[in-house]
Amino acid sequence: MITKQEIAVLLEQVFDPEVPVLTVQDLGIVRDIIIVNDEVEIVISPTYSGCPAMHMIAAQIKVELLSHGIEKVKVTEQLSPAWTTDWMTESGKQKLELYGIAPPQYKLNKLPGDKEVVPCPQCKSTNTQLVSQYGSTACKALYKCNQCLEPFDYFKCH
């Protein structure tokens, strides 16, 4: 009989296809793991409504569990409470930065309005500037560093 904890460990092997250094656990999208007899239900919260990665993530969760002999898996969506970057793990944020994406800098209730300071993930300078609210995906904004002149993505607080 498999336990919730064992499944949680397996989910550490399921990565976000858009940001392949983050696992679903790092993202904080796994809301619940429900085991009834030999059936497993994984409840996830979508990051953004139209995020094309969610479909892929659900498929990857099934494949990962199947490869460990768990055949009856259902992935369901829970919209409320809405996912927030506050649920992202600290180790997830560190991995993001090493990968070259500035991690969310603030908790939602501590957002400084338009005065967000976003350090460059390359040279760590705080002399950076917003280029566009939307980057390569809905969850990211596009910044540039005025110090090292590199552009970079910022995983925005949401």
Place this chain on the structure above:
Amino acid sequence: MKTLIDYILHLADNSFINGHRLSEWCGHGPALEVDMALSNISLDELGAARSFYQYAASIEGNGKTEDSYPSFRDVREFRNVLLVELPNGNFADTMARSFYFDAFQFHFYTALQQSSDKQIAAIAEKSLKEVTYHLKFSSEWVVRLGDGTDESKQKMQTAINQFWEYTGELFSMSETEQDMLKQGIAIDVSLLKDDWEKTVADTLAEATLRYPMHIEGGWFQSGGKTGIHTEYMGFILAEVQYMQKTYPGCEW
């Protein structure tokens, strides 16, 4: 149940058609960053529409899926407001249309979180976070173009004036909405008008643009909520539906 489905489809169609119009900018944006932003906003809107369509299908049953509604209904069955189906025009036109609609959706979803229908409230809560960014994006462009060069200012003002007559419908209650309001499922959109006007007036002031006062109290276009659409709607559906109508049920 039929009225509830009708109400959910109204919410879904608003986002779906708005998202489709914005997706037409993909590959045509005035700058790469704008192109990506509009595609991302479009995707958010399609995502919200999808949640509503899925919910409608789960209530209706009868073999309906999330794809049944956008792919197989005809013009008169769509319940979106006229504003979102209007052509993109130039970039200022799209920003004016988006700004009016984003400001509406912002106040609308804020209120809809109180719906007695748990799923509708959940979709509203989720979408509100995204619409907050949409409004920020379109407002910033209204300000940048309005307070820009003589030419950009003139184009932005023309756009703001031109879509005005389509904003009245946002705040008029259809029979479906009135029925759903009695059950606590819908919200009273007429109560959102003051907040919306303030949002619009504040941004237009910052943009040094004139609030379209001269048409205030004037006549507004309406019809979308009951399926009476502009001539543009048929062209949108021809584009959206041709594949499913040629090969019904095809998947890839």
